[in-house]
Amino acid sequence: MHCSRQRGVQPEGAAVSAAGMPQDAGHQSTRLLVIGGGPGGYVAAIRAGQLGIPTVLVEGEALGGTCLNIGCIPSKALIHAADEFHKLTQYASGSALGISLQAPQLDLTQTVRWKDGIVNRLTGGVGALLKKHGVTVLSGWATVLDGKTVEVRQPQGAPLRVSCEHLLLATGSVPLAIPDTPFGGSVISSTEALAPVELPRHLVVVGAGYIGLELGVAYRKLGVQVAVVESTHRVLPGYDEELTRPVLAQLKRLGVVLHLGCTVHGRSSDGDGVRVRSAHADEFALPADRVLVAVGRAPRTEGFGLENLHLDRTGRALKIDAQCRTSMRDVWAIGDLTGEPMLAHRAMAQGEMVAEIIAGKRRRFAPAVIPAVCFTDPEVVVAGLSPAQAEAAGQDCITATFPFAANGRAMSIESTDGFVRVVARRDNHLIVGWQAVGRSVAELSSAFTQSIEMGARLEDIAGTIHAHPTLGEAVQEAALRALGHALHI
Numbered sequence: 001m002h003c004s005r006q007r008g009v010q011p012e013g014a015a016v017s018a019a020g021m022p023q024d025a026g027h028q029s030t031r032l033l034v035i036g037g038g039p040g041g042y043v044a045a046i047r048a049g050q051l052g053i054p055t056v057l058v059e060g061e062a063l064g065g066t067c068l069n070i071g072c073i074p075s076k077a078l079i080h081a082a083d084e085f086h087k088l089t090q091y092a093s094g095s096a097l098g099i100s101l102q103a104p105q106l107d108l109t110q111t112v113r114w115k116d117g118i119v120n121r122l123t124g125g126v127g128a129l130l131k132k133h134g135v136t137v138l139s140g141w142a143t144v145l146d147g148k149t150v151e152v153r154q155p156q157g158a159p160l161r162v163s164c165e166h167l168l169l170a171t172g173s174v175p176l177a178i179p180d181t182p183f184g185g186s187v188i189s190s191t192e193a194l195a196p197v198e199l200p201r202h203l204v205v206v207g208a209g210y211i212g213l214e215l216g217v218a219y220r221k222l223g224v225q226v227a228v229v230e231s232t233h234r235v236l237p238g239y240d241e242e243l244t245r246p247v248l249a250q251l252k253r254l255g256v257v258l259h260l261g262c263t264v265h266g267r268s269s270d271g272d273g274v275r276v277r278s279a280h281a282d283e284f285a286l287p288a289d290r291v292l293v294a295v296g297r298a299p300r301t302e303g304f305g306l307e308n309l310h311l312d313r314t315g316r317a318l319k320i321d322a323q324c325r326t327s328m329r330d331v332w333a334i335g336d337l338t339g340e341p342m343l344a345h346r347a348m349a350q351g352e353m354v355a356e357i358i359a360g361k362r363r364r365f366a367p368a369v370i371p372a373v374c375f376t377d378p379e380v381v382v383a384g385l386s387p388a389q390a391e392a393a394g395q396d397c398i399t400a401t402f403p404f405a406a407n408g409r410a411m412s413i414e415s416t417d418g419f420v421r422v423v424a425r426r427d428n429h430l431i432v433g434w435q436a437v438g439r440s441v442a443e444l445s446s447a448f449t450q451s452i453e454m455g456a457r458l459e460d461i462a463g464t465i466h467a468h469p470t471l472g473e474a475v476q477e478a479a480l481r482a483l484g485h486a487l488h489i
């Protein structure tokens with residue numbers, strides 16, 4: 001176990017801890033104990049350290065959690081590598097740009113090594129930041145004994161008991177399995193899909209949500225035959241149909257085979273495929289030497305004594321209030337453990353807030369919007385209400401769309417598919433939502449979120465000079481169009 005002697009845990013033998021609690025061998029105390037070193041937990045610990053709160057963070061696997069090790073970052077690295085390979089493959093058969101080259105080769109081991117290098121740089125950086133801010137990091141699995149005591153099982157040595165004034169639960173989430181097709185062998189989750197030793201010939205992806213599509217497209221671009229099986233009749237079923245249409249079109253162009261309205265019911269009897277059932281109850285088999293199950297994630301609530309606390313739940317997630325307090329005093333919860341939206345930036349914002357509340361600041365979690373991005377091809381961004389959601393909320397809204405086909409920058413990067421859409425109140429033009437689909441639109445998410453958070457009206461965006469030529473001009477043009485005087489369409 002790595003147990004650095006910093007501000008969090010008092011050295012053994014010290015009579016009284018910084019938090020004023022007695023210490024003895026194998027039993028330490030601190031003011032804040034964080035379980036889980038993902039984006040929620042590590043951000044909470046860094047902020048607590050900055051605020052002078054003695055803090056211990058316990059992590060059973062690797063600092064950075066799902067996000068840095070097996071989620072956001074490695075998936076985006078793999079997607080980038082696949083995009084580059086695919087582009088070169090296309091150039092090998094000629095290009096309108098006048099570029100020609102030989103067919104590219106892929107050294108998968110090196111690709112994975114490069115991806116791991118990014119992960120290691122980031123997780124190492126998290127460790128350094130925690131150290132810099134005086135946080136004690138304990139490597140080991142924590143078991144909750146009561147609301148103020150946790151036992152840490154170290155890889156070597158005796159278990160350590162840590163008591164605390166505040167317990168922050170940030171244990172994240174785990175991939176959901178499907179009946180009849182349990183994880184194991186060639187049935188994998190996103191974790192294994194992000195660290196391939198070799199590429200399969202036929203990959204079946206179960207679930208057309210963002211994780212399934214991001215990884216399915218990346219594998220397809222690396223040359224794998226990919227089929228996606230989705231129980232609803234849409235890809236990205238959480239997003240509106242107009243927004244996902246360009247993604248659907250690109251999946252078809254790439255040759256990803258879609259089986260919508262279908263479910264997977266186990267491996268086929270020869271073991272070389274999966275059995276699929278359609279909405280009409282027809283059964284058929286799909287070849288699959290690997291099956292990626294990406295049907296969602298569940299809060300990680302089991303295996304670490306959480307049940308000892310009898311905390312209130314909302315479904316499988318821990319129930320929290322607007323300050324991330326659970327139903328037990330001084331026990332807090334953040335991130336995926338607290339349910340949807342399971343996004344790293346939400347976990348981080350909650351973690352920062354909890355540290356500030358413990359330090360005595362007045363805070364509540366009331367963001368105007370939490371943006372979401374699908375790093376599909378093309379990318380999809382949503383922030384705030386879609387036209388249908390605004391209508392369902394009883395708001396009378398104006399909606400306007402500006403297509404990238406009319407944007408010079410989009411043409412110059414060969415990415416005219418997609419659009420930016422704005423949703424604003426009809427009475428006072430307050431912007432309540434933005435959506436976009438297109439290449440690199442993930443980078444527009446900051447502008448979308450800031451405008452809503454700052455209470456911008458259509459006139460504010462329309463009257464702001466946007467640099468030319470950029471994709472951002474489509475944001476301004478959407479606002480202009482909502483006001484009835486778009487300039488470039």
Ligand SMILES: Cc1cc2nc3c(=O)[nH]c(=O)nc-3n(C[C@H](O)[C@H](O)[C@H](O)COP(=O)(O)OP(=O)(O)OC[C@H]3O[C@@H](n4cnc5c(N)ncnc54)[C@H](O)[C@@H]3O)c2cc1C
Nearest residue numbers: 036038040060065066067071072142172335336342343344
């Ligand atoms: C493939 C994939 C791609 C994703 N892409 C994105 C994206 O692009 N953008 C985005 O915003 N989100 C993305 N996510 C979601 C994002 O990773 C999560 O929302 C985020 O990591 C949640 O942070 P967290 O701190 O709540 O939990 P986690 O990151 O899951 O961290 C929890 C940590 O707690 C540790 N832990 C659990 N129990 C114990 C215990 N008893 N003792 C000690 N340690 C324990 C775990 O080992 C883990 O490290 C993606 C997820 C996946 C799987």
